[in-house]
Amino acid sequence: xxxxxxxxxxxxxxxxxxxxxxxxxxxxxxxxxxxxxxxxxxxxxxxxxxxxxxxxxxxxxxxxxxxxxxxxxxxxxxxxxxxxxxxxxxxxxxxxxxxxxxxxxxxxxxxxxxxxxxxxxxxxxxxxxxxxxxxxxxxxxxxxxxxxxxxxxxxxxxxxxxxxxxxxxxxxxxxxxxxxxxxxxxxxxxxxxxxxxxxxxxxxxxxxxxxxxxxxxxxxxxxxxxxxxxxxxxxxxxxxxxxxxxxxxxxxxxxxxxxxxxxxxxxxxxxxxxxxxxxxxxxx
Amino acid sequence: xxxxxxxxxxxxxxxxxxxxxxxxxxxxxxxxxxxxxxxxxxxxxxxxxxxxxxxxxxxxxxxxxxxxxxxxxxxxxxxxxxxxxxxxxxxxxxxxxxxxxxxxxxxxxxxxxxxxxxxxxxxxxxxxxxxxxxxxxxxxxxxxxxxxxxxxxxxxxxxxxxxxxxxxxxxxxxxxxxxxxxxxxxxxxxxxxxxxxxxxxxxxxxxxxxxxxxxxxxxxxxxxxxxxxxxxxxxxxxxxxxxxxxxxxxxxxxxxxxxxxxxxxxxxxxxxxxxxxxxxxxxxxxxxxxxxxxxxxxxxxxxxxxxxxxxxxxxxxxxxxxxxxxx
Numbered sequence: 001x002x003x004x005x006x007x008x009x010x011x012x013x014x015x016x017x018x019x020x021x022x023x024x025x026x027x028x029x030x031x032x033x034x035x036x037x038x039x040x041x042x043x044x045x046x047x048x049x050x051x052x053x054x055x056x057x058x059x060x061x062x063x064x065x066x067x068x069x070x071x072x073x074x075x076x077x078x079x080x081x082x083x084x085x086x087x088x089x090x091x092x093x094x095x096x097x098x099x100x101x102x103x104x105x106x107x108x109x110x111x112x113x114x115x116x117x118x119x120x121x122x123x124x125x126x127x128x129x130x131x132x133x134x135x136x137x138x139x140x141x142x143x144x145x146x147x148x149x150x151x152x153x154x155x156x157x158x159x160x161x162x163x164x165x166x167x168x169x170x171x172x173x174x175x176x177x178x179x180x181x182x183x184x185x186x187x188x189x190x191x192x193x194x195x196x197x198x199x200x201x202x203x204x205x206x207x208x209x210x211x212x213x214x215x216x217x218x219x220x221x222x223x224x225x226x227x228x229x230x231x232x233x234x235x236x237x238x239x240x241x242x243x244x245x246x247x248x249x250x251x252x253x254x255x256x257x258x259x260x261x262x263x264x265x266x267x268x269x270x271x272x273x274x275x276x277x278x279x280x281x282x283x284x
Numbered sequence: 285x286x287x288x289x290x291x292x293x294x295x296x297x298x299x300x301x302x303x304x305x306x307x308x309x310x311x312x313x314x315x316x317x318x319x320x321x322x323x324x325x326x327x328x329x330x331x332x333x334x335x336x337x338x339x340x341x342x343x344x345x346x347x348x349x350x351x352x353x354x355x356x357x358x359x360x361x362x363x364x365x366x367x368x369x370x371x372x373x374x375x376x377x378x379x380x381x382x383x384x385x386x387x388x389x390x391x392x393x394x395x396x397x398x399x400x401x402x403x404x405x406x407x408x409x410x411x412x413x414x415x416x417x418x419x420x421x422x423x424x425x426x427x428x429x430x431x432x433x434x435x436x437x438x439x440x441x442x443x444x445x446x447x448x449x450x451x452x453x454x455x456x457x458x459x460x461x462x463x464x465x466x467x468x469x470x471x472x473x474x475x476x477x478x479x480x481x482x483x484x485x486x487x488x489x490x491x492x493x494x495x496x497x498x499x500x501x502x503x504x505x506x507x508x509x510x511x512x513x514x515x516x517x518x519x520x521x522x523x524x525x526x527x528x529x530x531x532x533x534x535x536x537x538x539x540x541x542x543x544x545x546x547x548x549x550x551x552x553x554x555x556x557x558x559x560x561x562x563x564x565x566x567x568x569x570x571x572x573x574x575x576x577x578x579x580x581x582x583x584x585x586x587x588x589x590x591x592x593x594x595x596x597x598x599x600x601x602x603x604x605x606x607x608x609x610x611x
Contacts, residue, residue, distance in 0.1 A: 034394040081581055091393055093580045095340050096533050100576030103530050107569025115566070217526075222405055225398055260413040264406040271387050274399055 005134050006251050012140045014247020015147040016209075018240050019202040021224035021231075022150060023195030026158075029234015030171040030191045031086060034095050037078075037102035038224075039217035041196055044105055045071050045203030046212045047113050050120040060122050064204030068197045075196030079189045086188050089174070102217060110214040117211035125208050143205045147240075150198070155236045167191060171234065223250070223263060226270045290462060293545045297458055301451050304444075314443035316559045318515060321450035322508050324551040325457045326528065327535040329505030332461070334533070335541045336470060337497050338477035339393070342529060343384060343400030346407045347377040347502040349523035351509030353411070356423040356519045366431040370510055377506030378499060385498040389491055408524035422520025429514040446515055453511060454548070457504055462544055464500070473497050527569075534576040540586030 024038055035041075045067045052063035078101060079086070085094050124138040158164035169177040170187040178184050199221075227246055231238030249269070250262045257265070300317070307313040326348050333341040351373040358364040358372055388399050411417045428441035431449060438445060464470045475483040476490045483490055513519045535550035554575075558568050583589040 028394070032394070034398065081577075085581065085584075090584070092334075092338060092340055093584055095394060095397055096537065097577045097580045099526075099530060099533065100573040100578075100580070103526070103573030104570050104577070105573075107566040107573065110566040111564075111570070222402065225402065229395065229398070261409065264409045267402045267406045270402060271399065274387070274391060274395065 002133055006255050007248065008134055008136055009255075010248035010251035011144065011244065012136060012247070013251055014244035015140075015144040016202070016206040016243075017224050017227050017246050018243025019143065019147045019150065020199060020206060020221050021227040021239050021243055022154065022202075022236075023198035024224065025228050025231065025234060025236065025239045026154070026167075026198075027191050027195040028228060030167050031188050032089065032091060032171075033086060033188075033192075034091075034098065035192075035195060036095060036098040037105060038195075038199060039221040040102040040105035040109075041071060041074075041199045042203045042207070042221050043109060043212070043214065043216050044074070045200030046120055046207035047109055047118075047214065048200070049204050049207075050118055050212060051113065053120075064201065067204055068200045071200035072193050072197040075193040076189060078196075079192035083185055083188065087174075087185060106215060106217055113214055115214060117213050120208050120212045122205075122208040139205070139208060146201070146205055147243075150201070151236060151240045158236060223266055226266050229270060230273060290544060294455075294458060294462070297545060297548065298455060300454075301448075304447055309444075311443060312559070314447050316555060318443045318447045318450045319559075320548075320552045320555045321447075321454040322512050322515065323528075323531060323555060324535065324548040325453055325511075326505050326508035327532045327547040327551055328457050328461055329501045329503075329508070330532040331536045331541075331547045332464065332497055332501035332504070334536050335546075336465075336473040336477065337494060339494075340397045340533070341400050341498070341501075342397050343403045344501070344505045344532060345404050345524050345528050346380060346384070347505040348509040348512075348528060349407065349411065349519070350377050350380055351506030352513040352519040352523050353417060353423070353509075354506070355510040355513040356426040357417070359427050359513075360423055360425060363427075366429045366514075370507060373506045373510040374503040377502040381499045381502030385495045388498075389495060404524055404529075408521055411524065412521045418520065420521060422518060422522075424518050426513050426517045426519070429511075441514060441517060443515065446511065450511055453507060457507075458544065458548070460504070465544070469493065469496055469500070530572055530576060534572055534579075537586055538575060538579055540588030543586075543588060546586070546588075 020042060024035065027033055027035060048070050049060075049063040049067040052058050052066045053060060056063075058066070082094060082097060085097065122139050124142055127138040128135050129138065129141070156164075158167060166177075166182055167187055167190070169180070169182060170184045174184045223246065224243075227239050227243045230246070231240070231242035246266060250266060253265050254262045304313040304317045326344070329347060330341055330344040333339055333344070354373040354376050355369040358369045364372070384400065384403055387403075388396050391399055412420050417423075428439055429446065429449065430439045431437050432439075438449060440446060472483065472488045472493045475486070475488060476493050480490060483493075509519075509523065512523075531551070531554060535547045535554060538550040538553065539546040554572065557571065562568055563571070579586060585592075
């Protein structure tokens with residue numbers, strides 16, 4: 001394969017990483033909450049869209065919004081349960097609680113949807129575009145466009161609107177923000193719902209690339225953690241750059257060195273960076 | 285009352301030796317008790333980090349697997365006996381913990397958790413792909429455990445043979461953890477967790493404490509993995525599965541953090557549910573995850589929190605005038 005094709009592959013992979021990571025970035029930045037159920041939420045998003053297509057018979061472009069809506073509602077429920085711990089900023093307990101949630105989702109999905117791999121098919125996945133030796137699918141184009149639009153919109157909302165100012169002030173100092181009459185609890189619920197909805201959208205766009213499994217979970221999205229930390233916790237622009245950079249890295253490493261060890265290589269980069277700069281590349 | 289609590293707990297744990305024979309001596313009783321002892325020892329490794337440093341290590345499956353791989357590879361390929369493989373398991377886990385401890389030296393909270401998790405993912409990928417470690421097939425045919433001292437000892441692979449060893453390992457772990465709680469390192473760790481500023485003012489080097497506790501905890505989980513390899517006669521990349529991670533954390537928090545017998549009772553409850561009251565693998569996942577989340581959401585101090593509620597109710601029932609004294 002040519003270098004140009006590898007770069008295209010990197011862009012495709014990278015836009016996926018960035019899209020999967022975005023909800024997590026915002027959640028970490030605003031609520032300092034690590035959601036270890038992120039991977040299982042991705043899995044649920046994919047399975048709900050798949051179930052809507054195969055059981056309800058709706059088409060792909062309806063199924064994905066259904067999954068986004070369903071996970072948004074799930075987000076309200078989950079954050080409602082965690083709200084007391086979030087307000088106390090009891091981060092240790094919260095991390096463990098989300099691990100527990102993820103485990104429940106994994107068992108629940110295997111019971112509901114079965115333990116076999118399923119094919120979640122997007123009509124655009126087989127629509128190829130070719131330029132000589134280089135090729136990609138319309139699904140890749142859609143993913144990239146959605147990623148750029150979502151990141152752009154998010155950046156505008158966070159930096160140019162009153163809503164964004166609320167989120168940023170709660171992220172900065174929740175107690176002080178509350179003194180100024182900001183309802184921090186609602187902001188926390190809002191960012192959590194955004195995370196769940198965003199990961200469902202990411203699952204709808206990215207998951208059709210390969211068969212989906214109820215047991216796929218954190219390992220499936222763990223690479224996005226590299227994106228979140230390297231891009232700088234809570235930085236929207238940083239995660240987009242880090243996502244695309246990581247996509248290029250894994251595409252080139254997989255093609256030139258070893259496809260089996262790409263995850264390990266990405267994490268080694270992260271470990272080296274963190275040992276040198278514990279707060280990520282864009283240290284605050 | 286307080287002075288007797290620790291010896292009483294240790295005696296109670298020691299009496300557990302007779303549980304399988306009292307329970308009828310069936311193979312399933314020995315299997316369940318041996319598994320509980322092994323997995324409880326595994327959980328005590330992570331317990332040192334969670335209870336005393338207040339951090340969540342998601343990397344202790346590395347040490348658990350390192351112990352298992354060390355035992356099976358050296359026993360299968362080099363014919364080492366139990367003492368030698370145990371020494372190797374300890375040495376390898378210490379080296380791995382020192383490396384990971386240095387990398388994570390300056391990380392806190394979620395960054396620490398995520399980096400330890402990332403390290404576990406890397407380790408699993410290496411174990412899965414590297415033929416030296418058996419690759420995805422793992423290492424099969426681990427010989428019976430051979431532990432002899434002065435010509436007397438145990439050779440065996442059945443759970444009834446392994447139970448005395450598992451029990452000894454559990455008791456040694458309990459004594460070690462008990463000693464650790466009273467040690468300078470243990471008390472410094474608690475101080476660093478509860479009041480870092482005070483610790484610093486008293487000249488405690490927080491980073492050194494965190495590093496030492498991390499390194500101290502690794503051989504505990506590694507020895508559990510060492511015995512697990514002999515119990516199953518097989519190790520593979522499945523030792524990195526999140527099952528063991530969720531099990532460790534649930535066992536620690538379910539009864540209550542910083543209780544000597546907490547992880548043991550927690551592990552016993554979980555394994556008994558999965559052995560005798562299982563509702564299928566996926567159903568058990570739902571139960572385990574629900575217990576973990578519900579405990580922290582409803583009784584953040586663990587089931588022991590219920591005891592306090594009862595005590596307060598009883599105290600207020602006895603005397604409505606005097607307020608219940610806080611301990």
